[in-house]
Amino acid sequence: MASLRDIRKRIASVKNTQKITNAMKMVAAAKLRRAEEAIKAGRPFADKMRDVLMSLASRTNPGAHPLMEVRPPKKALLILVTADRGLCGAFNSSLVRRAEAFIKEMSAKNIQVDLVTVGRKGNDYFRRRQVGIPKAFSNVMNNITYELAGEIADAATGKFVEAEYEEVYVLYNSFRTAVTQVQILKKLLPISREEETGPRQTEYLYEPSEEELLEGILPRYVQVQVFTAMLDSVASEHGARMTAMEAATSNAEEMIYKLTLKANRMRQETITTELMEIVGGAEALKG
Amino acid sequence: MSEKFTVEVVTPKGVLLQKEVEEVVAPGVLGEFGVLIGHTPMLTFIKPGVLSYLENDRFTKFVVGTGFCEVLRDSVTVLVDEAYSAEEIDSAKAAQEVSDLERDLEGIDSATDPEQYEKTSTRLKVARAKVVLKSGISA
Incomplete structure (x- = not known):
């Protein structure tokens, strides 16, 4: 049975934790903004970028560029964008679960999946499992830049062009509102033209040729996609952390309330017992 | 005074410039080109250099990185990796950058590490453009 002192200690400790979770919540809110x-x-x-690319792609023949070439898939690459740090609710775990489901799904179709992890958490989980991770980017989410997205995109496009992989996907949490994130799984390569939004009327003068332009723009397009995925992921992470810490803070509040009640009751009990003893002692002396 | 059209400079960090101007001069891969209103629609690459636009008979300059440019009859959109306005650039820092990058470039063998060489040389071109822009303004 916990003594009164133990409970008081517990209350103090929960209060400290609450301070931390509350601070984390505020930091997350600021970062989210x-x-x-x-x-x-x-x-x-x-x-x-997308507009221009689509209008270019509709003018050139399919397979004009190695990044648009469709091959029967045997191996696929998944770029998994997670957070570097935990304490953000189910943010990482649900993403990792989704990735695992995807790997299983693909292996049912006899497609082997390798991972490029962006963010430490994804790498932590998968490096101990039977999944190839040719490249991992860890501790990068604090400072994401367009150049970094380029590095990641280059790693993927390079291997795609060398025909090591036939398909490249990206999986990340997309930012909807501060409290909701949606997991997005997108096919990055080969670049398809299905998503075309209708033909554009303008006839362009191309300088240099259409093919050369396409060749220059396609890798950039991949880079932009990776970049937006990372931006989205970071915002979602902060949103998720904010919600999680909000919940933790209010849970701590509740705990403190319950513990205080318990402590008060115990204190009252000891006082009552002491009083009874004194009264009992006095009675005994009288007799 | 000629008619105006819209010019936009967009980078991954945001829309840097959006203005009604009279003329734009941009550094294309096939040489610098000027755009006035009613230009034939055109799509071209931009190489690192100085982009300028004419507004009220005054040229304002920008440094841009690699990217491309879409010219329509009544608008010019420049999509580049990076862009800096004259106020953002510190001449001393830019000069330092140039000498640093020149030294870096010396140390890279273009045969063994072409990617790194390419990257550094692009950065050098941007840094040089900054210096050029700064010296042009102060002169």
């Missing part, structure tokens, strides 16, 4: 701004700032670039 910044991450959201980064997403907004990056959007026009990505949209425009």
Whole structure:
């Protein structure tokens, strides 16, 4: 049975934890705001890039570029974007589960899946399992840049062009609102033209040729996709952490309330027992 | 005074410039080109260099990295990896950058590590453009 002192100690410890979770929540909220701004700032670039690419792609014949070449898949590469740190609810675990399901799904079709992990958590989970990780980017989510996205994209496109992989996917948490994240699994390569949004009327003058332009723009397009995936993931991470820490803080509150009640009751009990003893002693002396 | 059209400079970090201007001069891969309103729609690559636009008879300059440019009849959109306005650039820092990168480039063998060489040389070109822009303004 816990003594009164033990309970008091417990209360103090929960209070300290609550301070930490509350601080983490506020930090996450501040970071979330910044991450959201980064997403907004990056959007026009990505949209425009896509527009131009699609209008270019519709003018050139399929398979004109190695990155658009469709081959029967035997091996696939999955770029898994997780967080570097934990304490953000089910953010990482649900993503990792989704990745595992994907690997199983693909292996049922006799396609072997290798991973490129972005963020430490994905790597932590899969490195002890039977999954090839040709490249891992860890502790990068704090400072994501367009250049870094380029490195990741290059790693994937290089292997795709060398025909080591026939398909490249990306899996990440997409930012919807501060409290909701949606897992997105997208096929990155080969670049398909299905998503075309209708033909564009303008006839361009191409300088240099259409093929050369396409060749220059396609790798950039992949880079932008990876970049937006990372931006989204970071914002979702902060959102998820904020929610998780909010919950933790209110749970701590509840715990403190219950423990305080218990401590008070115990204190009351000891006082009552002491009183009874004194009264009993006095009675005994009288007799 | 000529008619105006919209120019936009967009980087992954955001829209850096969006203005009604009279003329744009951009560093294309096949040489610098100027755009006035009513230009034939065109798509071309941009190489690192100085981009300028004419507004109220004054040229304002920008440093841009690699990317591409879409010209339509009434708008010019420049999509580049990086871009800097004149106010953002510190001439001393830019000069330092150039000498640092020149030294780095010396140390890289273009035969064994072409990718790294390419990257560094692009960065050097951007840094040089910054210096050029700064010296042009102060002169």
